[in-house]
Amino acid sequence: MKISTLLNQQSVFCNTTCTSKKGALEKISLIAAKELDLDAQELFESLIAREKIGSTGVGSGIAIPHVKISSELPATAVFLQCETGIDYDSYDGNKVDILFAIFVPEDLCKEYLSALSEISQKLLDKQFLRQLRSAGNSQELFELLTL
Amino acid sequence: MDIIKQTITIKNKLGLHTRATIKLVELVNAFDAQITITHNGKKADAGSVLGLLVLETCFGQEIEIEASGTQAQEAMQAVTELIENKFLEEE
Numbered sequence: 101m102k103i104s105t106l107l108n109q110q111s112v113f114c115n116t117t118c119t120s121k122k123g124a125l126e127k128i129s130l131i132a133a134k135e136l137d138l139d140a141q142e143l144f145e146s147l148i149a150r151e152k153i154g155s156t157g158v159g160s161g162i163a164i165p166h167v168k169i170s171s172e173l174p175a176t177a178v179f180l181q182c183e184t185g186i187d188y189d190s191y192d193g194n195k196v197d198i199l200f201a202i203f204v205p206e207d208l209c210k211e212y213l214s215a216l217s218e219i220s221q222k223l224l225d226k227q228f229l230r231q232l233r234s235a236g237n238s239q240e241l242f243e244l245l246t247l
Numbered sequence: 248m249d250i251i252k253q254t255i256t257i258k259n260k261l262g263l264h265t266r267a268t269i270k271l272v273e274l275v276n277a278f279d280a281q282i283t284i285t286h287n288g289k290k291a292d293a294g295s296v297l298g299l300l301v302l303e304t305c306f307g308q309e310i311e312i313e314a315s316g317t318q319a320q321e322a323m324q325a326v327t328e329l330i331e332n333k334f335l336e337e338e
Binding site: 153154155156158159160162164166191209210212213214216217219220221223224 | 260261262263264265266268269270272273295296297298300301302303304305306
């Protein structure tokens with residue numbers, strides 16, 4: 101599953117002000133709710149419920165929050181690059197400033213892993229991460245992510 | 248340095264998804280050992296969550312684990328137990 105099929109320009113945000121994990125997940129919920137025509141509060145509660153099972157902070161300042169959505173909806177992602185790091189209970193103890201949230205239909209387990217693989221492959225590249233962190237605007241971020 | 252190798256099948260329904268991967272990395276990091284996992288021609292350091300997520304490993308698929316270092320044997324045993332126990336997930 102290619103990142104370009106998950107993201108659009110309206111779901112990528114550069115230098116976002118985030119002061120907490122809860123605040124970042126609220127922002128993500130509002131953006132995804134618009135994209136998916138769903139209730140933002142319900143999405144937020146699902147994201148929080150998932151975090152309670154275990155943090156989705158994957159180390160190196162990155163988090164991949166995710167929830168399953170109805171099988172009729174398209175797989176969707178939201179990308180936030182925060183201006184400062186936030187506490188995220190990541191296993192490596194690092195603060196998070198990059199959040200790549202994914203919403204994948206519940207019956208698409210393989211596609212979910214495929215999306216995770218595609219995203220992770222990109223985020224493993226340290227130079228790419230530096231470019232994400234120094235992007236000047238959302239358009240530039242979108243182009244970096246979907247190239 | 249001796250390298251121990253073992254092939255094992257992923258038994259949890261969701262495969263190597265985020266939560267399972269973090270559990271694996273936390274476990275591996277507790278040992279003085281280097282662990283790598285190979286799946287479908289791709290090899291990852293088992294100390295990296297992103298690296299393991301790249302492998303895209305689903306239920307029923309085989310992975311090859313390689314361990315080296317002073318605690319290679321213990322780390323290999325712990326890792327295979329975690330996988331055999333479905334990462335302590337219900338299904």
